[in-house]
Amino acid sequence: MSQASAIPSPRDPAPPIAANVRYKSRSQRKMIDMGFVAVCVTSASLSIIILLYLLASIARQALGVNFETNSFKNVLFSSAFSLTLISLIVLMIAGFGLLFGKRSRSRLITVAVAATLLVLGLLATVSIVKGESTYIYLTKTFLTEPHSYKPRNAGMYPAIIGSVFVCAVCAATAIPIGVGTAILLEEFKPKNNKLRRVQSFVQLNITNLAGVPSIVYGTLGLTAFVYMFGLFGTVNEPLLEIGSSKSGFYFRLPFGRGVLAAGLTLMLVVQPIIIVASQEALRAVPDSLRQGALALGATRWQTVWNITLPASIPGIMTGSILAMSRAIGEAAPILVVSAIGYIALPPQNLMGKFTVMPLQIFNWASEAKHEYHNVAAAGIVVLLAELLTFNAVAVFVRQKFTKQLS
Amino acid sequence: MSQSPLGLPSLPPIGLNRSSGLRRARETVVIGTLICCGLFSLLTTVTIIVVLTKETASFFGRDEVTVLDFITGTEWNPLLGNEKHFGIWPLICGTMLITVIAMGLALPLGLITAIWLSEYAHPTLRAVVKPVLEVLAGIPTVVFGFFALTVITPNLKWLHEGFGVYNAMSAGLAVGIMTLPIVTSLTEDALRAVPKSLREASYGVGATRFETSIKVVVPAALSGIVAAFLLAIARAVGETMIVALAAGSTAQLTINPQDSVQPMTGFIVQMVKGDVSNFDIEYYSLYAVAATLFIMTFLLTVVGHKIRVRFRQEYQ
Structure with a gap:
């Protein structure tokens, strides 16, 4: 910056304004400002409308109303549904405010208005849908039945159980390893220069891993977990088998196209997310706490275990829950690892054949029969409901357990 | 005792x-x-x-293919016919076309929304919108794929007869909608990291809010914004389920968004879905495509990281 020398001394005359520069008048500039606000609001509302339209159209198909372009009812339905959703969101936020914040009258009024709008929107949605629906696909049996060759009988029970299995494996492996890495990177910073370089390399590596497409992890899982590099024989003739494939306990090498291989593959996918979230949580713990513990004679691990980790648990939990919700929605790596269309039974053991919710939805959506698209929409509603629950839990954890530390 | x-x-x-x-x-x-x-x-x-x-x-190592053919070839048909061609360019072209369409939607919309959120919007509104964006960024991509197939494509067909059942436009728009919350959220983070003193100095010399945002805040946050954009591009390049559902499976060298294209990820999905015997050349072609994909996203991530580190402005 060589501007210090260019500053004119106070006695110099003001620099001449170049003749060919046209300055905008004040009103012109104000107009531009207002115009930009209009552009902003338009683009923001465009994004919101697109997303609400997405949700509305999926809900519509789940209720058996098939898509029609250029129909007045379509527009009407979307707006009614948007109204419902917006009021639901306002209701949730105002409700949270009432529960955790100051109880003020304006909040009560907001809740009342939002509730009224919600009821109106729901009524409008239902009344519009009712006339056209061919069959409501989102039923109770949808949650308890397997896939069927009759679209109206199809359900996603094996997929739900499969998702639970796979996510359990993923959580059990990804969270300890991810949190361990985060602790190493944040709490045991080396003083030595060479080690410090190693550490920043590991950090850069994690950034890179976060950017690797999930389908590449899928091909990695296929080689490393399903076939195990061909070191232990083939999938059909495994080298090592413990237990029987029909019972609840069964282990073998190589893992084959089973729950364990898929869970470990997903672990690779979500691990960078957990590491970065945990690092942020640990970084938010004020240094004074650590120094206090160290001054009392605690070792570094005792400091971490008794002071830092308890203080950062809300952040780590929130990050882990969000990572798990990512894992539930991941279809591409599972598709590479499992490669199975439809199965009738949930997995029996860790090596068992399985399918997960997003994969089931993908299979239904790629069917040629149009009824299966309705079934897929119903599956999406279930999946999104589960994800929303996860997110709500994460928000709740963050709100409830975060303490002011400094 | x-x-x-x-x-x-x-x-x-x-x-x-x-x-x-x-x-x-x-x-x-x-x-x-x-x-x-x-x-x-x-x-x-x-x-x-x-x-x-x-x-x-x-x-x-196989006889049917050489490295030169793979890098320069413009024909990709590993499954059909007697004569198999392994030229990567149709797949890269498909990926590029979809990425360009997606970014044409997501980057401008995301940037403008982020500026509005960070510079104009009321803090309460921002406090509401930010978590909603995080939730939206977590919607599984298969949902957007379904949306593209059953909603965007019929709408496009209604607008113009030329769109096929599978087309690049529909998949690209869906990928754009998917990356929109990510772009908005990350860009907003970058804009918010610019210290308040810069804005106040700008207002102090009489600038309007528009002038402050465009001439002061955006240039100051440029490295973060570019990094966010590159991350979004990497996501779009690696996106799988949307293109597998909506883009079709004809690998061809085209820039017409009405045509069906096959991006690299789409080919991998087609490969693992079909019954390809394990150690045929088709099976290995899957890994060659995955390696190309990995190199592309790796370069994007590294460039993004370098930009962020190199051009980061330190403010007190």
């Missing part, structure tokens, strides 16, 4: 678990475990590179 000469109870004896030797041993074990955790992420990268390199090498 014995009484000390002063009549006070003495301190409890220092137990075994408090001996400094054991403490140190435990410390070593714990640090060793943690280092293993840290090495695991390095191991993951090494394994990805080794697996992709090895399988790609055995792909090029």
Whole structure:
């Protein structure tokens, strides 16, 4: 910056304004400002409308109303549904405010208005849908039945159980390893220069891993977990088998196209997310706490275990829950690892054949029969409901357990 | 417990678990475990590179294909016909076309929304919108794929007859909608990191809010914005389920958004869905495509990181 020398001394005359520069008048500039606000609001509302339209159209198909372009009812339905959703969101936020914040009258009024709008929107949605629906696909049996060759009988029970299995494996492996890495990177910073370089390399590596497409992890899982590099024989003739494939306990090498291989593959996918979230949580713990513990004679691990980790648990939990919700929605790596269309039974053991919710939805959506698209929409509603629950839990954890530390 | 000469109870004896030797041993074990955790992420990268390199090498070891054909070829039909062609460009072209369409939607919309959120919107509104964006960024991509197939495509067909059942436009728009929350959220973070003093100085010399945002805040946050954009591009390049559902499976060299295209990820999905026998050339071509994909996203991530580090402006 060589501007210090260019500053004119106070006695110099003001620099001449170049003749060919046209300055905008004040009103012109104000107009531009207002115009930009209009552009902003338009683009923001465009994004919101697109997303609400997405949700509305999926809900519509789940209720058996098939898509029609250029129909007045379509527009009407979307707006009614948007109204419902917006009021639901306002209701949730105002409700949270009432529960955790100051109880003020304006909040009560907001809740009342939002509730009224919600009821109106729901009524409008239902009344519009009712006339056209061919069959409501989102039923109770949808949650308890397997896939069927009759679209109206199809359900996603094996997929739900499969998702639970796979996510359990993923959580059990990804969270300890991810949190361990985060602790190493944040709490045991080396003083030595060479080690410090190693550490920043590991950090850069994690950034890179976060950017690797999930389908590449899928091909990695296929080689490393399903076939195990061909070191232990083939999938059909495994080298090592413990237990029987029909019972609840069964282990073998190589893992084959089973729950364990898929869970470990997903672990690779979500691990960078957990590491970065945990690092942020640990970084938010004020240094004074650590120094206090160290001054009392605690070792570094005792400091971490008794002071830092308890203080950062809300952040780590929130990050882990969000990572798990990512894992539930991941279809591409599972598709590479499992490669199975439809199965009738949930997995029996860790090596068992399985399918997960997003994969089931993908299979239904790629069917040629149009009824299966309705079934897929119903599956999406279930999946999104589960994800929303996860997110709500994460928000709740963050709100409830975060303490002011400094 | 014995009484000390002063009549006070003495301190409890220092137990075994408090001996400094054991403490140190435990410390070593714990640090060793943690280092293993840290090495695991390095191991993951090494394994990805080794697996992709090895399988790609055995792909090029076959007689049917040479490295030169793979890099320069403009025809990709590994499954049909007697004469198999393995030229990567149709797949890269498909990926590019979809990425360009997606970014044409997501980057301008995301940037403008982010500026509005960070510079104009009321703090309460921002506090509401931000978590909603995070939730939207977590919607599984298969949902957007379904949306593209059953809603965007019929709408496009209604607008113009030329759109096929599978087309690049529909998939590209869906990918754009998917990356929109990511772009908005990350760009907003970058804009918010610009210190308030810069804005106040700008207002102080009489600038409007528009002039402050465009001429002061955006240039100051440019490195963060570019990094966010590159991350979004990497996501779009690696996006799988949307293109597998909506883009079709004809690998062709085209820039017409009404045509069906097959991006690299789409080919991998087609490969693993079909019954390809394990050690045929088609199977190995999957790894060659995955390696190309990995290299592309890796370069994007590295460039993004470099830009962020190199052009970061430090403010007090």
